[in-house]
Amino acid sequence: MNLSQQDWKSQLEADTNAVILDVRTEDEWNEGMIPNAILNDIYKGQGFLYRLEELDKSKNYYVYCKAGGRSAQACAVMNQMGFENTYNLEGGFMNWKGDVAFPEE
Template sequence: MNLSQEDWVNQLAADENAVILDVRTEDEFNDGYIENALNIDINKGQGFIYEIEELDKNKNYYVYCRSGARSAKACQVMNELGINNAYNLLGGILDWEGETVNP
């Protein structure tokens, strides 16, 4: 499900069962990420699928990438793998107005 930044942030803040998932490359992730995000690179192909299959299907996943395209695809793959609570951040981290961690 696609959510605006406002809806994504509000829903995330109220969700005790939330996991933030960054599907960008490791290099992109290391340039800055949303606090507490787990990085699983969608470009890993089958490796991405294996890692998604290991995730708890009872959690709610708040997914983002650079602009929202890869995370939309990731949410679609997650749905196909039985994770029905995946929420895509429209506009990705490019439009993100919140804090980021810059290692």
């Protein structure tokens, strides 16, 4: 499901069963990420799928990339794999107005 920036952020803040999933590359991730996100680069192909298999399908996944395209693809793949609740951030990280964190060195 696609959510606007505001809806994604407000729904995320109220969700006690949320996981934030960043599907960008590690280089993009290192330039800043949404706090508490986990990285799973969709360009890794089979590696991306393996990491998805390890995730708890009962959680609600808030997925983002740079502009919203890769994360929409990721949500579609996750839905096919049995994830029921995936939320794509429309406009992606480049339009994000919320807090930004940087990965630990």
